[in-house]
Amino acid sequence: MRIALAIILIAAIALAVAFCLQRQNAVTGTITFDGDPTIPSGAVLTVELRDVSYQDAPSPLIASQTIPNPERFPIDFAVRYQPDDIDPRATYGLGIRVTLNNRLIYINDTAFDVLTRGNPTHGLNVWVIAVGDP
Numbered sequence: 635m636r637i638a639l640a641i642i643l644i645a646a647i648a649l650a651v652a653f654c655l656q657r658q659n660a661v662t663g664t665i666t667f668d669g670d671p672t673i674p675s676g677a678v679l680t681v682e683l684r685d686v687s688y689q690d691a692p693s694p695l696i697a698s699q700t701i702p703n704p705e706r707f708p709i710d711f712a713v714r715y716q717p718d719d720i721d722p723r724a725t726y727g728l729g730i731r732v733t734l735n736n737r738l739i740y741i742n743d744t745a746f747d748v749l750t751r752g753n754p755t756h757g758l759n760v761w762v763i764a765v766g767d768p
Contacts, residue, residue: 674739677739682728727748
C-alpha cells in the first residue's frame with residue numbers, strides 16, 4: 635500500500651513539474667474583439683510569435699499556433715516556443731490574424747511585445763480589429 639502511494643505521489647509531482655515547465659515555454663492569453671463576438675464558420679485564427687528586433691527587416695517567425703474555426707471572441711491562446719530560440723537581448727512580438735477563405739477579416743493593429751525586456755508572457759489580453767467584410 636505504501637509503495638503504491640509513493641508511486642502515485644511521485645507521478646503527481648512529475649506531472650506538476652512537467653505542467654509548470656510547459657507553461658514556462660509558452661506565451662498565453664486571450665484575444666478580444668470590441669463588437670459582435672461571433673466569428674464566421676470556417677475562419678482560421680493564427681497567432682505568431684516573431685522576433686521584431688529590427689524595424690526595417692523581416693521579422694523571423696519563432697513559433698505559432700493555428701486555431702481552426704474559433705467560433706467567437708474571446709479566444710484563449712498558447713503559443714509554445716523552444717527556449718533556445720529566445721535571445722534575451724531581442725524583442726519579440728505577437729501577430730494575430732483571422733482569415734476566412736484566405737481573406738483577412740481580423741488583425742491586431744498595434745504592437746504587442748512579449749517575453750523579454752520586462753514584457754509579459756502570460757495572461758495577455760490582445761485586441762483585434764475587423765478588416766473588411768466577413
